[in-house]
Amino acid sequence: MAQITKAGLTFPIMNSGNRHGEVSGEPLPILMRYWRARRNPRDIPALPQTVRRATGLTQQDVAYLAGVSVRWYRQLENGVAADYSADLLDRVATALDLSPAERATLYLRAVGRPPTPYSPLQEDTAECWDQDLLQLFVDNQEPMPSYATDLSWNVVAHNLTLRRWFPWAAHGANLMRWVFLEPEARQHLVNWESDWARPFLGQLRYERAHHPANAALAQLERAILAGSQDARELWHRREVVEHSHGAVRRLRLPYHQGQEVTVRMVTVRPLRTVALCVNLLVECANPGGPSAS
Incomplete structure (x- = not known):
């Protein structure tokens, strides 16, 4: 697996989703740490508020919000390749409040493919309205x-x-x-x-x-x-x-x-x-x- 060194830290690079199989852009660990850092825990009622609270979520916070183990989330954020399910990736996307573009990037970096497009009509594709x-x-x-x-x-x-x-x-x-x-x-x-x-x-x-x-x-x-x-x-x-x-x-x-x-x-x-x-x-x-x- 390819690696990248940034700020003295070495991260494995997951599949970026480039259709030619090339790795491009920032690796998943850097992106996920940024996404965590920009969220204010005080804006999330689901999180217990303690005196230590400052801007930015911890790995434990995201794992709690996503309903997964801290070990699983840490593995994902550290760039460990695995067969992550769409349901679990969506939980993390929700916990991190990712935009549709960021959610797609999470999928591309984590499993090498974009998320399956979903629509409220997916079960009744013949039904539509003018x-x-x-x-x-x-x-x-x-x-x-x-x-x-x-x-x-x-x-x-x-x-x-x-x-x-x-x-x-x-x-x-x-x-x-x-x-x-x-x-x-x-x-x-x-x-x-x-x-x-x-x-x-x-x-x-x-x-x-x-x-x-x-x-x-x-x-x-x-x-x-x-x-x-x-x-x-x-x-x-x-x-x-x-x-x-x-x-x-x-x-x-x-x-x-x-x-x-x-x-x-x-x-x-x-x-x-x-x-x-x-x-x-x-x-x-x-x-x-x-x-x-």
Whole structure:
């Protein structure tokens, strides 16, 4: 195995994934140490906070977040060649908060190939939707906020009102990740735990049971449970929810100057696919009590 010496240290070089079999770019150990060093443990609720905490994760931290042994993670980071599974590499990618390009690089360096592309439609490849028609549909719901999500809660279409209510939706957002991993969600979603977090986790468990081979759903589950202590605690309730159609929920958004707005959630699925949900937020009078479910 080829080696490289940097800063007085010698590292083995794993397959870089170059199609000619050539090794190029920085080796995996250097990349992984950089990825670890840039993460702030104080930003990760899943990690126990101690007085020693400083910027950067330890190998023990990453192993804990990825659900693997420290020995296994150290072996990977040190560049030891092995038949690492896609599931384990994805756990590490989630723990290190890697971008899609960085995740692909991890695969190339570790196992010599890019990750298998995954899509929420991988189990139903014949099912698809007309994106232009979908966008036209949600646009025609104005002024009612309307959006569509795929099987793993990626926002694939939204109208102008929805974007005004939730500016983050304009950037290829994932609804489930926003609810659990962004602190602002707890301020904007009234009764966050009972009315939003628990039903969403119940829906995630429902979809995972119905699509056990779906890689996007599996990665979403890992990311949420790794990044949110509250999600991990609520997950143990084993609740299963099919959808929130008809539920009354309350919002407290900057768009409404912080005033509470009550909405009824209307969810519909196109006849030709189960991988798409179209959601409308219908404003209604505040019932004056706890949100109905």
